[in-house]
Amino acid sequence: MIITGGTEEGHSERGKHTHRNGYKVDMALVKKHKNDVPCLDTYITGHYAKAGTRGDGAALYKSPDGNVYARETSHWDVTYLNGKA
Secondary structure, eight states, X not given: OEEEESSOTTOOOOSSSSTTTTOEEEEEOOOSSTTOOOHHHHHHHHHSEEEEXXXXXXXXXXXXXXXXXXXXXXXXXXXOTTSOO
């Protein structure tokens, strides 16, 4: 897993649980081979409950701790609701 985003500029979110405030990170999808399914995808979708779809179409999953994982095109956008990342 590679953290590709944190509190850097360029995120246009509003509210408390944002990248800027330290509640969100972006995690890259790492593949060793072209046809591999990234293990991060397999883990999140296999262990966390499906939680609907975000307004931009990203599939949402929720961990038992309440953290929300949004599957964007090239990465996971993770919101840590019970503490900062």
